[in-house]
Amino acid sequence: MTAQQRTPQQALGSGFGMRSTPSEITAGLDLSGKLAVVTGGYSGLGLETTKGLAEAGADVIVPARRPDHARLVLARLGETAGTVTIDEMDLSDLSSASRFGQRIADGNRSVDILINNAAIMACPEMRVGDGWEAQFATNHLGHYVMTNTMWPALAADGGARVVALSSTGHKLSDIRYDDMHFTSDYDKWIAYGQAKTANSLFAVHLDALGVEHGVRVFAVHPGGIMTELQRHLPREEMIAMGWIDEAGNINELFKTPEQGASTSIFAAASPQLDEKGGVYCEDADIANLENSDSAMGRFLGVKPYAVDAANAAKLWDVSAAATGVNAFA
Numbered sequence: 001m002t003a004q005q006r007t008p009q010q011a012l013g014s015g016f017g018m019r020s021t022p023s024e025i026t027a028g029l030d031l032s033g034k035l036a037v038v039t040g041g042y043s044g045l046g047l048e049t050t051k052g053l054a055e056a057g058a059d060v061i062v063p064a065r066r067p068d069h070a071r072l073v074l075a076r077l078g079e080t081a082g083t084v085t086i087d088e089m090d091l092s093d094l095s096s097a098s099r100f101g102q103r104i105a106d107g108n109r110s111v112d113i114l115i116n117n118a119a120i121m122a123c124p125e126m127r128v129g130d131g132w133e134a135q136f137a138t139n140h141l142g143h144y145v146m147t148n149t150m151w152p153a154l155a156a157d158g159g160a161r162v163v164a165l166s167s168t169g170h171k172l173s174d175i176r177y178d179d180m181h182f183t184s185d186y187d188k189w190i191a192y193g194q195a196k197t198a199n200s201l202f203a204v205h206l207d208a209l210g211v212e213h214g215v216r217v218f219a220v221h222p223g224g225i226m227t228e229l230q231r232h233l234p235r236e237e238m239i240a241m242g243w244i245d246e247a248g249n250i251n252e253l254f255k256t257p258e259q260g261a262s263t264s265i266f267a268a269a270s271p272q273l274d275e276k277g278g279v280y281c282e283d284a285d286i287a288n289l290e291n292s293d294s295a296m297g298r299f300l301g302v303k304p305y306a307v308d309a310a311n312a313a314k315l316w317d318v319s320a321a322a323t324g325v326n327a328f329a
Contacts, residue, residue: 007276009289009307014272016284018223018255020262022052025284029269032057032081035109036268037150039063039091039143040118042070045165045222048261049115053268054080058113063089063100063146091118091142092128094323101149110156113268115163116143116199125186132322133181135191140198144319147206151327158214163267164203166219166280166306170196171290171298174305175315197306198315200280205312207278209328216277218267219306221287222260224253224299253299280307 016025036053040046041062050060059082064070067088074084089100104111119139126134132141147154147162154160172193176182182191200219207217239246266284267273279286280302290301305311320326 006309007279007286009279009286009302011285011288012272014266014270014285016262016266018283019259020266020284021258022048022261022265023055025262025265025270026052026056029271030057031269034058034082034112036060036113036115037063037104037111038115038117039089039146041115042073042086045257045260045264046115046117047073048257049117049264050074050084051077051080052258052261052265053113054082054084056265056269057081059083059085061085061087061104063087065090089146091146092134092138094129094137094142094145097142097146098149098325101146104150105152107153109153110160111150111153112157112160113163114147114150114154114160115165115264115268116147117163117165117264118143119165119195121169122188122192124188125182130322131181133186133191135188135195136180136198139195140202141319141323143199144202145323145325147202148325148327154215155210155213160215161268161273161277162203162206162210162215162217163264164199164206164217164219165264166200166203166221167192167196168221168224168282168299169193170200170221170306171303173197174303175201175311177314177318180318197303200302200306201308201312201315202319203280204278204307204309205316208309208312211277216273216275218273218277219280219302220263220267221280221282221302222263223255223283278307 036058038050041050054060067086070086090096128134128137169192173190203217203219262284267281288301290303291297
């Protein structure tokens with residue numbers, strides 16, 4: 001895909017906004033017969049994403065590190081137009097991510113929608129795999145391996161969409177190619193920022209690779225949302241950051257999980273994004289590049305480095321070398 005073919009990183013004027021809900025995004029859409037995969041689709045934002053897709057008619061597969069727990073949670077959804085089934089996967093274990101991806105590739109249905117939603121955030125220093133920093137390994141490398149392994153199912157029919165959940169946290173760090181795994185001086189927020197930048201760059205390069213197969217890919221910032229993602233954050237830290245006040249009231253700039261799911265579903269299903277891809281979305285629209293002079297610059301828009309094609313290609317090569325997986329090699 002040439003630079004001239006790339007989708008502009010600028011808002012469409014979609015008609016939606018930060019308070020839009022999944023039902024508003026899917027109004028008039030029928031996802032019957034489509035198969036979706038949603039990682040982390042049984043908790044918080046992911047649960048609302050699963051619900052929104054299934055209510056619009058999609059059949060949804062939810063891989064879960066705790067499948068029995070996921071079944072209990074998803075049973076509470078009740079009747080939906082589409083089915084919801086559970087599989088097993090631990091994103092921090094690349095062999096588990098690969099096995100799940102292979103089961104999907106070997107299945108009898110193509111995948112129309114893949115939403116890489118699961119994540120960990122600001123956790124204490126942990127190592128997985130070959131000594132990899134856990135946030136980068138789980139949020140990026142696990143999804144990288146899973147997606148590449150299931151690629152035949154995504155490319156089978158053309159028209160599939162992949163959604164990679166990034167975050168405004170990407171503004172905390174570009175990719176630290178000189179020390180991606182924090183061999184010293186671990187910082188939980190810089191590590192999170194790097195992982196979220198990686199999620200965005202993954203979308204940029206997979207879109208460039210996938211466009212000739214009819215597969216388009218989007219990065220998504222769902223918004224600030226209180227979910228289990230904050231499990232590692234003490235209350236005092238969230239107060240200091242202004243996320244909650246002393247009484248526990250949530251900052252009015254935060255969204256509900258339902259509202260947060262809207263941008264994922266917009267990227268996965270909206271006809272407004274037909275023939276588009278490789279861009280970062282927020283508030284159910286394509287985001288603009290960050291205006292660093294704006295008072296809201298920390299919260300709105302995307303840093304240029306997180307949607308840079310050369311940076312995305314470099315990260316892809318590094319990820320392929322680290323994991324030994326590359327569907328396009």
